[in-house]
Amino acid sequence: MRQNLSAEEALEAILERTRPIAELEHLPLASAFGRTLGVDLAAKVSHPQTDDTAADGYACLQADTLSAQPDRPVRLRVVGVSPAGRPFAGRVGPGEAVQVFTGAPVPPGADALVRVEDTRREGDFVWLLKPATPADIRRQGVDLMEGRTYLFKGDRLTPGRVALAAAMGYPTLPVVRRPRVGILVTGDEVVEPGQPLPHGGVYNANGYALTGLVAEAGGEPIPLGKANDDLEDLRTRLTQTGPLDLLLTSGGVSMGEYDIVRRMVEQEGEVHFWRVRIQPGGPLLFATWQGLPLLGLPGNPVSAMVTFLLFGRPLLFRLLGRNDPPYQRLEALAETPFEAHPTRRAYRRAVLRWEGGQYRALSTGSQSSVVLHSMALGNALVVVEAGVPKSAGEVVTAIPFPEG
Known part of the structure; x- marks a missing residue:
């Protein structure tokens, strides 16, 4: 089992073991928005057909x-x-x-x-x-020439691309089947919102965060509920999932006695790597269990969301065969300092805005992984390399949150 990988090594290990879904669905134009095109499409007609x-x-x-x-x-x-x-x-x-x-x-x-x-x-x-x-x-064909390819396999079907497909003469579109992603939350302390919160308990934020993130990235989220810190309960829930393309878990991947996800895949599957040199989200796990890819995210909601953006989203893009990058990287002017971790690359939550002809990044405040409201306040991550803090006025690399 490989341990303590860099972010690049971890992503490479995930993508090299992920193959695009080959199964296609044919959808009417009105249902195709946001889906991924499964084949190249050539125009059936010229547009305009005549001058x-x-x-x-x-x-x-x-x-x-x-x-x-x-x-x-x-x-x-x-x-x-x-x-x-x-x-x-x-x-x-x-x-x-x-x-x-x-x-x-x-x-x-x-x-x-x-x-x-x-x-x-x-x-x-x-x-x-x-x-x-x-x-x-x-002039005839100034927009479209019959027989010429204008839409390509892996294109995300935006409103503009669906409109183009319609103008090209297609009533239905072949799209990649959405990846079925099981989402399992673990931990005795986790309870559903609306229930009485016991001493030491936390409400289930991860299940809803990951459901939204999976759907935004093009997957079909399949909530599997919560597994208690018990191996048998975990196995029982996983045997009732139906067919999946990916299993996402939150919690149970660290070093404690009750980290049951890591224990289960170590005993019954193959762990490809465990732990990544990043903050937050260090105890990330990637494994195969009964032939099913399993991405074990940390239990802390901030860590789970950050690691999904960095690793889960690219995994889903690979399953879909999408040809656009899973996230952007852009330069911004730091308006506040961004602290470095001494040995890990840090991803700091920030508010990114366009002003004066450039992007500007402002820290959301405390970067403790327990501060979940920073994920609602912020709209980007600022990348801070290990041991290299960023001062106000310096240029930083920012990763905007997906807009969904």
């Missing part, structure tokens, strides 16, 4: 209009109307124009457009106050 108009006005021959000026307008005969969806059936000849509306196909014979605000209509004729131009004609 069309980018403004309301009159389509005509540019050569007829070159002398048009406000004090010397050019008169053309209007031979038809072409709204979007009902193209003009004839052909535009010399001295003629067709009234067009935005999105309408350019009538045959016309090669230019004059906007309606640059004209004056008189019955069957229109006076042009300036020359027509081809600049307001959108």
Whole structure:
């Protein structure tokens, strides 16, 4: 069993043992938002399918209009109307124009457009106050060319990408099945919110934090309740989970007599590593139990959330085959000092904001891992290397919390 890994070594060990899910689901467009595309998609049609108009006005021959000026307008005969969806059936000849509306196909014979605000209509004729131009004609395929690939396997389906898929002609989309992630909280001291809190007890914050984090990262959270500090109770709960792609546990991974998760996988599974040189979240565990990947997070809610962001979220992205990074890293100006740990990389909770053309990072205050409200107040982690504190005014690396 490997111990005391760096953050990079731990993440590498997790990702090298994680394979993307191959199973796809086909969803209607309205249900595909936020999912991960499972195959490359090529456009079934060109867009526009033909040259069309980018403004309301009159389509005509540019050569007829070159002398048009406000004090010397050019008169053309209007031979038809072409709204979007009902193209003009004839052909535009010399001295003629067709009234067009935005999105309408350019009538045959016309090669230019004059906007309606640059004209004056008189019955069957229109006076042009300036020359027509081809600049307001959108050429066929300027947006999409039939057969060209525009969406790729691993893309997260944002509203813009779903709209693009619709424009490409797809009524349904093949998406990766969401990873089924079991979430098990451990500890005799943990009780559900709303129940009487016994002496020494804590309310179950981890279960709800991890449920939200898993869902935001694209997984399907499956709450498994709480296991007491008893190996048999733990085994019983785990045998009733149904099929899972990942098991997340919180608590039970440290060095104490009651750290049952670590004891169980040491006896019945394979521990790939235990403990990482970071603060908070040092007693992180990654193992395989009965063929199931198990990520054992610390029991402290701050530690559990930080380690999920750093390790659990990348694991889920790998399962989904997503091609975007699981989190950002950006530079910010420290507005407060950020203390270093002497031997571990520290991830300090911070408030990150954009001001004066740059990001600025302000500490949330106490960085004790018991201060859970810092995860609600803060919106980023500031990375502080071991033994290298950051002073106010220095540039720091910040990892924004995912927006979900």
